Amino acid sequence: MGNLDVDISDEQGPRFAWTLVDTVVISHSPHATDPDLVDLVVGTGVIEHSEAWPGAGPGTMPDAPRFALAEEDYRGERLLAALRNTRAWAQEWGVLVALDRFGREMGSHRVRLEVAEVTASVLGGPLVDITLADGGHDDRPSLGARRIWETWYQGFPTTPHQWASLDTRGRAEWLDLIRPHPGGEPDRTGGTHHLEGRFITDKPGFYCALGEALIGPGRWFGRRLDDLDDCLGGRHGVIGPFTLIWHDADVARNALNFTLDHGGKRTYFEEAVQLLESAGVTVVLR
Known part of the structure; x- marks a missing residue:
């Protein structure tokens, strides 16, 4: 039956709600007193949404609860x-x-x-x-995604450069899987980070390598300059000032030697370095 939203109320109105997740009918039988009704036994996962109803603790069941489907899924x-x-x-x-x-x-x-x-x-x-x-759709995964998913199937990547042997589309697929910093702690600042540049032969490679250098394998630090700008603003695990030593920078300088659509004179490589420096990052090119 998919997911079902259930409102739980009493005579004074709603108290809280449940989302029943992946609901499956286990058995059914005629209702004891109303022949037009059917009693269902279902198996489901429950997500509780507490509404802080006045005078009641979160999820407190009313003495005479009323249950109602809030939204029906017609699929x-x-x-x-x-x-x-x-x-x-x-x-x-x-x-x-x-x-x-x-x-x-x-x-x-x-x-x-x-x-x-x-x-x-x-x-x-x-x-x-x-x-x-x-049914046909342009967003279907590429055949190269299978290899990437098989790698991630074993668990979250813990070693760097697992994406390095992929082509540009494969690296873009890898970026689809990487995760933001889990949060829950302040952004780190200061210190020195090392950006391994020998594999930065395209834009996806730059962001795969940068996320690993700053946060760790499989971590997100953008996939375009606008994302990078947002990440440098905080809440993504690391924030300036800090030092970034960019090893084999000429590899990326040559690969990202093109200008953006807005007609600027700086190359993509130069735009990225300028953006990092404007956020208080000391970029050392080697």
Whole structure:
């Protein structure tokens, strides 16, 4: 049944709400007193949203609670209709989520799906197997993403330069998976960071290497200059002043030797260095 939002109230109004996550019907039976109703037993995960209702602690259940679905998700009904008549099915948006072996989300892509075939399930009983076809969308993962997801599937990267052997598109896919600084502690300032420049042969490589130098493997410090500007403003793990020693800087100087669309005279390499220095970073090119 997907996710369901449930309001919990008493005679004075709503107290708090639940989101029932990935709800599955385990069993059902006729209601004891009303033949038009059905009693359901469901399995679900619960996210509680406390509303700080006056006089009640978070999540305090009323003595006579009333439960009401706050929002209905009609995708389930549309799917059932499609199973009865696949020609009536319109393309549906979905999200393909890649999980690592610990169940943590690595990344996601929006996809368009079509019901191609419905057959009796190999598991038997009233179940059916649904074959979904690609409805076509430009944001689908590249074939190179498989190799990257297989690397991240083993867990969060802990060693640097695992992206270095990838081509430009593969490095962009790697950037899709890297994570912001988890937060919860003040930004670090001061000290010296070493930027390994021999692999910075394109823009994605610059941001992969910079995130590793400042925060650590698999960490985010932007994927374009606007992002970098935001990250240098704080709340991303490190903030100026600090010293950045850029090793083999000529590799990036040659690879990023192009100007931006606004017609500026500085190259992308020079823009990046200027942006770092304007945020209080002492950049040492070697």
